[in-house]
Amino acid sequence: MTALSLGERLFIQGGIAQDLRADGRGRLDYRTLYVETGVIPQANGSARVRFGGTDVIASAKAEIGRPTLLQPDKGKVSTHVDCSSTAAPMFEGRGGEELSSELSIALQRCLLGGKSGAGAGIDLSSLIIVEGKVCWDLYIECLVVSSDGNLLDALGAAIKAALSNTGIPRVQVAADAASEEQPEVDISDEEFLQFDTSSVPVIVTLTKVGRHYIVDATPEEESQMSSAVSVSVNRKGHICGLTKRGGAGLDPSVILDMISVAKHVSEQLLTKLDSEISAAESREEDK
Amino acid sequence: MAGKPNDAPATYSPSLKNKKHPFYKNSDLDWVRPDGRGFHQCRPAFFRTGAVNAASGSAYAELGNTKVIVSVFGPRESKKAMMYSDIGRLNCNVSYTTFATSVRGQGSDHKEFSSMLHKALEGAIRLETFPKTTVDIFALVLESGGSDFPVLISCASLALADAGIMLHDLVAAVAVSSLGSNLVIDPVSEEESYQDGSLLITCMPSRYEVTQLTITGEWSTSRINEAMELCLDACTKLGKVMRSCLKEAASTTTD
Numbered sequence: 001m002t003a004l005s006l007g008e009r010l011f012i013q014g015g016i017a018q019d020l021r022a023d024g025r026g027r028l029d030y031r032t033l034y035v036e037t038g039v040i041p042q043a044n045g046s047a048r049v050r051f052g053g054t055d056v057i058a059s060a061k062a063e064i065g066r067p068t069l070l071q072p073d074k075g076k077v078s079t080h081v082d083c084s085s086t087a088a089p090m091f092e093g094r095g096g097e098e099l100s101s102e103l104s105i106a107l108q109r110c111l112l113g114g115k116s117g118a119g120a121g122i123d124l125s126s127l128i129i130v131e132g133k134v135c136w137d138l139y140i141e142c143l144v145v146s147s148d149g150n151l152l153d154a155l156g157a158a159i160k161a162a163l164s165n166t167g168i169p170r171v172q173v174a175a176d177a178a179s180e181e182q183p184e185v186d187i188s189d190e191e192f193l194q195f196d197t198s199s200v201p202v203i204v205t206l207t208k209v210g211r212h213y214i215v216d217a218t219p220e221e222e223s224q225m226s227s228a229v230s231v232s233v234n235r236k237g238h239i240c241g242l243t244k245r246g247g248a249g250l251d252p253s254v255i256l257d258m259i260s261v262a263k264h265v266s267e268q269l270l271t272k273l274d275s276e277i278s279a280a281e282s283r284e285e286d287k
Numbered sequence: 288m289a290g291k292p293n294d295a296p297a298t299y300s301p302s303l304k305n306k307k308h309p310f311y312k313n314s315d316l317d318w319v320r321p322d323g324r325g326f327h328q329c330r331p332a333f334f335r336t337g338a339v340n341a342a343s344g345s346a347y348a349e350l351g352n353t354k355v356i357v358s359v360f361g362p363r364e365s366k367k368a369m370m371y372s373d374i375g376r377l378n379c380n381v382s383y384t385t386f387a388t389s390v391r392g393q394g395s396d397h398k399e400f401s402s403m404l405h406k407a408l409e410g411a412i413r414l415e416t417f418p419k420t421t422v423d424i425f426a427l428v429l430e431s432g433g434s435d436f437p438v439l440i441s442c443a444s445l446a447l448a449d450a451g452i453m454l455h456d457l458v459a460a461v462a463v464s465s466l467g468s469n470l471v472i473d474p475v476s477e478e479e480s481y482q483d484g485s486l487l488i489t490c491m492p493s494r495y496e497v498t499q500l501t502i503t504g505e506w507s508t509s510r511i512n513e514a515m516e517l518c519l520d521a522c523t524k525l526g527k528v529m530r531s532c533l534k535e536a537a538s539t540t541t542d
Contacts (some may be wrong), residue, residue, distance in 0.1 A: 057312025083491055097401075098402065101398055101402070102400070102402060105399050109501070109503050119491060159466055169363070213503060227410075229500075236504070238506060238507055239502060239505070239506045239507070239508070239511060240504070240505050240506045241501075241502055241503055241504075242500060242501060242502035243500075243501050244497075244498075244499050244500045244501070245406065245408070245504075246410075247406070247409040247410040247498075248410055249410045249411070249455075249490070249491055249494065249498045250496060250497050251495065251497070252490075252495070252497055253517055255497060255515075256511070259508060259511065260508065263508070265459075287430065
């Protein structure tokens with residue numbers, strides 16, 4: 001990846017130790033966040049989020065489907081991340097596949113909660129139309145346009161913005177729906193139901209360099225990490241998912257400390273993101 | 288194949304430090320686990336190394352109905368297409384037999400398992416000891432009875448040790464399920480399908496370092512604390528069971 005000389009490496013490590021990073025930020029500062037909603041007209045909801053040089057697009061598309069036999073009272077959500085080779089040459093062909101699947105699994109873990117649906121960011125039962133027969137399948141597709149570190153956090157923020165921009169069409173079910181095997185549904189193209197995104201968590205990745213942790217790491221800083229912990233935190237301050245990256249082992253007490261730092265950082269990020277999303281939406285309406 | 292080494296501890300359930308038994312005061316007191324265990328009681332663990340002759344190292348693990356076999360090949364020359372690397376590579380592959388689950392051909396997320404197995408183990412392996420070469424780990428779930436993944440990881444680290452790959456420490460893995468207000472250790476498949484959340488820790492017991500931690504579902508910090516403590520305690524005990532299995536294998540070969 002990024003090849004760094006010994007001098008550069010020491011500069012990055014030393015800067016992090018002194019709470020002044022190469023681009024002038026402190027350890028727990030984010031790069032400028034930019035949100036734009038409604039970027040894809042064909043989708044039910046979409047958003048573009050930029051964290052400095054990292055640029056991602058998320059779109060949410062709803063299609064009529066059938067609920068699974070195991071969970072007849074719930075709709076389905078699938079996430080997919082596409083790392084475009086325009087972002088980096090190493091994503092070409094199957095190169096981005098591993099990263100893509102890693103990211104989409106991490107996102108799925110953060111958004112969908114446990115098997116029983118507890119603690120899910122997206123309420124799956126709100127996607128049901130006729131129990132056991134018709135439901136909405138929500139496809140969340142993300143595209144990495146440009147990769148400049150901290151992809152997971154950016155994708156998480158983009159999905160939150162895209163979902164708050166999502167309108168699910170109101171559906172009329174034919175009167176004798178209960179008896180029919182595949183009831184007829186009438187999808188309104190004028191009335192839309194707003195998606196409730198208050199419980200969608202944000203993801204905070206803490207990258208450990210030396211003895212300190214930083215947020216929103218650049219690729220240069222990521223190359224110096226010993227390990228990173230991605231924590232997703234919701235509005236209530238509860239942890240909704242956690243994954244660890246990087247080989248080096250961590251002491252359990254360090255992990256707990258990282259979780260509490262992530263919780264603290266997530267509050268600021270949530271407030272910032274919410275205000276950015278509402279600003280983006282008002283800009284979109286003005287157009 | 289349910290025999291156990293005589294000197295090994297029978298189970299690796301964590302010992303409760305606090306006396307008040309937090310799970311008894313809950314309203315659902317009469318709730319019993321499908322196999323009749325206590326909430327903080329693990330299934331008896333059985334490990335055996337040298338299950339596959341052709342491999343450099345292999346191990347078989349059986350915890351209740353969960354049965355896995357892991358073989359390790361290598362270190363052998365990396366594929367020609369690979370770039371030069373001055374540290375060794377690790378290649379993990381997890382697969383299920385078609386008859387592993389009650390519904391045939393279920394469980395499509397093996398790719399996730401493969402990459403997670405890689406992440407859980409890479410921190411424990413001294414990759415710098417076999418530059419330019421690759422170690423392949425092939426894991427097969429013969430029967431899925433819950434907590435498949437933690438069993439896989441523990442079994443894989445035993446197989447690595449059996450193959451003589453340099454390790455910092457064995458890797459022991461334990462999962463906890465959150466069911467309502469209860470924390471249930473080492474869940475079986477039924478419990479996993481109803482769980483509100485799960486927490487998985489893989490750790491190196493002698494170094495007391497966590498190599499991988501994943502959490503799903505909604506957790507409060509104090510609950511994470513409680514679950515981590517349970518898991519780490521169980522990991523330490525599981526590590527002892529695994530160690531005694533290796534010692535036993537070594538003593539039989541010298542006899």
